[in-house]
């Protein structure tokens with residue numbers, strides 16, 4: 001189960017998991033395009049085995065959810081929400097900045113939130129109130145006025161409490177590829193959104209990628225992953241615990257240990273065995289361990305290069321000098337530095353976002369943040385003085401490109417007497 005890996009083969013398999021569900025997802029998308037709400041009821045019956053009476057969660061249900069949740073849970077959620085909000089407020093751009101770079105030439109950037117976004121909150125094999133916070137709080141910090149949430153039924157009361165704490169009240173009980181299709185294409189009950197964010201299983205992730213021409217997406221955020229860079233100073237029990245934490249999400253989850261210590265993998269393997277004995281989600285973990293294993297590298301540079309190739313969703317650094325290694329790595333969704341920084345801190349409460357690119361996409365995408373919910377417009381403002389300073393350059397370049405009207409649009413202004 002816990003075995004040496006060929007890293008290239010492993011990476012290839014993670015991509016093909018997504019491609020493997022393409023045909024099934026295309027059929028679901030087509031169903032929603034054709035039949036709207038009726039298809040959402042039909043697919044929910046087929047895949048979630050639930051006969052829905054309606055799609056939208058009512059205000060009474062939001063209110064009633066508090067009755068079903070312990071006070072200590074509500075307090076923990078509220079604390080996590082505050083930490084997530086604080087971290088994301090640090091990312092917020094000024095809504096407008098303008099700078100005079102030369103006399104009469106002002107340039108700047110105006111940042112505008114999107115009008116309506118869709119947040120997918122997973123809920124198949126576990127409830128994810130934490131993801132309700134991770135997807136909606138940054139959207140709110142960005143200033144998005146309409147936030148639409150879809151999550152599979154039965155919707156856990158804690159998810160509703162999380163949404164309520166975040167200040168979101170539009171929620172539909174629909175999951176999987178059908179939820180993504182509904183938000184991208186719109187149905188009788190669900191208005192289409194401009195952009196869909198949030199993680200999910202292979203069906204959800206494949207649907208997001210397929211529907212990009214209708215709604216922009218954050219990035220592929222599929223089944224969870226962890227990459228661990230470790231040397232002989234790493235505690236095998238900590239490494240094993242972090243592996244199991246991500247493995248318990250999904251049979252498609254994947255965990256990779258890359259180490260300079262040839263003796264470490266066996267110790268971690270023994271710890272995994274010991275710690276998973278009484279794991280409540282043992283069958284999911286066993287399946288995920290089938291997609292997991294280790295690589296022994298000749299030295300730390302080789303280990304870091306291999307991890308950069310993997311570009312894991314979560315990177316845990318458990319080596320003697322973790323800050324130097326932090327400096328050296330390039331590709332990871334979120335980085336957990338040092339032995340005490342369990343990945344679970346980022347999953348729930350340090351405030352960083354746990355919606356992160358998987359399957360090697362951390363090479364090109366960043367994890368979810370406030371900027372995903374905004375667009376920017378560059379701004380320039382040129383007065384008479386700036387016109388004289390810069391006008392000649394524009395006329396020269398436009399003429400060289402043979403674009404006479406461009407040159408003339410400046411010349412006409414320069415000729416005008418005030």
Ligand SMILES: NC(=O)c1ccc[n+]([C@@H]2O[C@H](COP(=O)([O-])OP(=O)(O)OC[C@H]3O[C@@H](n4cnc5c(N)ncnc54)[C@H](O)[C@@H]3O)[C@@H](O)[C@H]2O)c1
Pocket residue numbers: 024043044047048121122123124125126131152153174175176177199200201202203204220221222223224249250253313354355356357358
């Ligand atoms: N990358 C990230 O940022 C991140 C963050 C949190 C969670 N996750 C991942 O999110 C995922 C959550 O997965 P989940 O399954 O628990 O919930 P989910 O909500 O993603 O998926 C459940 C839905 O899948 C659909 N489905 C199930 N079987 C199907 C089938 N055979 N055909 C078509 N549709 C089917 C159902 O409609 C169901 O509603 C996990 O993989 C977890 O690791 C990733």
Ligand SMILES: N[C@H](CO)Cc1c[nH]c[nH+]1
Pocket residue numbers: 128130131223224225246313347354355
């Ligand atoms: N590890 C997940 C991201 O892959 C996020 C999460 C939510 N709850 C627990 N963990």
Ligand SMILES: [Zn+2]
Pocket residue numbers: 224245246249347
């Ligand atoms: Zn997790």
